[in-house]
Amino acid sequence: MPKASLISIAAYTPSRVLSNFDLEKMVETSDEWIVKRTGIKERRIAKDEITSDIGTKAGELAIKRSGLKKEQIDAIICATISPDHLCMPSTACKIAANLSLPHGITAFDISAACTGFIYLLEIAKSLVESGAKKNVLIIGAEKLSSVVDYTDRSTCILFGDGAGAAVVSASDENEILNVHTASDGTQGELLITPGCGSAFPASKETLDKKLNFIHMAGNEVFKIAVQTLTKSVLDILEKNNLTSDQIDFFIPHQANIRIIEAVKQRLNFTDEQCVLTVAKYGNTSSASIPMAINDAYEDGRIKNGSMLLLDAFGGGFTWGSAILKFGGKNYCDLNA
Numbered sequence: 001m002p003k004a005s006l007i008s009i010a011a012y013t014p015s016r017v018l019s020n021f022d023l024e025k026m027v028e029t030s031d032e033w034i035v036k037r038t039g040i041k042e043r044r045i046a047k048d049e050i051t052s053d054i055g056t057k058a059g060e061l062a063i064k065r066s067g068l069k070k071e072q073i074d075a076i077i078c079a080t081i082s083p084d085h086l087c088m089p090s091t092a093c094k095i096a097a098n099l100s101l102p103h104g105i106t107a108f109d110i111s112a113a114c115t116g117f118i119y120l121l122e123i124a125k126s127l128v129e130s131g132a133k134k135n136v137l138i139i140g141a142e143k144l145s146s147v148v149d150y151t152d153r154s155t156c157i158l159f160g161d162g163a164g165a166a167v168v169s170a171s172d173e174n175e176i177l178n179v180h181t182a183s184d185g186t187q188g189e190l191l192i193t194p195g196c197g198s199a200f201p202a203s204k205e206t207l208d209k210k211l212n213f214i215h216m217a218g219n220e221v222f223k224i225a226v227q228t229l230t231k232s233v234l235d236i237l238e239k240n241n242l243t244s245d246q247i248d249f250f251i252p253h254q255a256n257i258r259i260i261e262a263v264k265q266r267l268n269f270t271d272e273q274c275v276l277t278v279a280k281y282g283n284t285s286s287a288s289i290p291m292a293i294n295d296a297y298e299d300g301r302i303k304n305g306s307m308l309l310l311d312a313f314g315g316g317f318t319w320g321s322a323i324l325k326f327g328g329k330n331y332c333d334l335n336a
């Protein structure tokens with residue numbers, strides 16, 4: 001059976017910065033409150049770009065860094081909770097067209113909220129290891145600013161736009177060792193975009209009630225996230241007979257510095273092991289983990305063979321963890 005490896009990583013962020021000081025002018029909040037409660041200082045906001053545009057930029061660089069030709073990519077999967085269109089076409093189909101990927105390529109979106117990238121890894125690993133596909137482009141892409149209510153101070157401070165992408169291919173080295181995904185739909189209403197689906201179809205009333213935006217019971221979500229993530233990381237370490245000191249980099253979903261710190265402390269990860277981007281990008285949902293991997297790759301911390309532990313928790317609820325050896329070899333930028 002072929003082994004699957006993450007052979008490239010890339011990210012793209014829109015250039016426009018929305019700082020805490022900008023938010024102070026929009027809602028009753030302060031830089032001090034936001035930094036203390038979340039660790040976020042600024043986030044990126046797309047203006048004229050839509051989710052597929054953002055995902056296309058990350059995807060293009062991920063293919064380039066994989067060293068493969070576009071014709072060799074035989075599936076593209078996009079995780080997003082802010083797709084270009086509610087139902088169809090999928091954002092993956094649009095990115096495939098933007099990138100001129102092969103006609104007839106398998107392309108679909110998945111919805112697993114902030115756990116999107118872990119779900120993508122599990123699907124891509126399964127496709128490659130079963131022999132169904134050889135090279136799978138996976139993309140977490142979000143324009144969360146399109147589903148955030150900028151009059152709601154409890155949510156608008158948290159989210160940002162961006163995309164992260166990677167190629168998963170068959171390889172003899174640096175395999176994706178283990179991926180675990182999970183869900184519990186019984187508390188889905190605690191973190192929800194209620195409107196514009198079949199439950200509350202788009203209408204004047206739906207929009208007047210702001211049901212098209214993200215609604216969150218932040219405090220309750222916070223507590224469940226810390227407990228669930230800690231257990232998820234402990235379980236995957238134990239299952240793979242590993243301890244935290246054998247991990248080179250712990251790359252958690254970047255939702256809130258206090259959630260990350262709580263998990264990090266309970267699992268004895270050091271500051272050097274922990275990759276943090278929450279201050280500069282906020283929570284970019286499915287894009288957050290690949291954006292963080294990319295940050296540590298571009299600044300030279302993550303190298304070919306680095307052992308990575310990923311974890312995420314999000315709406316649904318969904319959660320998951322992954323352990324992999326990074327298989328990227330061909331560092332380059334988009335203009336190379």
Ligand code: COA
Binds near residue numbers: 029225256314
């Ligand atoms: N600025 C200033 N005050 C704010 C505020 C803001 N942006 N947002 C909320 N507050 C106020 C509340 O109104 C409340 O005031 P009150 O005590 O007078 O009622 C007070 O701050 C405390 O609110 P609370 O919601 O209990 O704060 P918190 O410490 O839980 O922090 C979050 C709020 C959203 C930062 C935090 O709950 C969180 O990060 N939750 C998880 C988010 C998350 O990770 N979600 C995605 C999972 S993928």
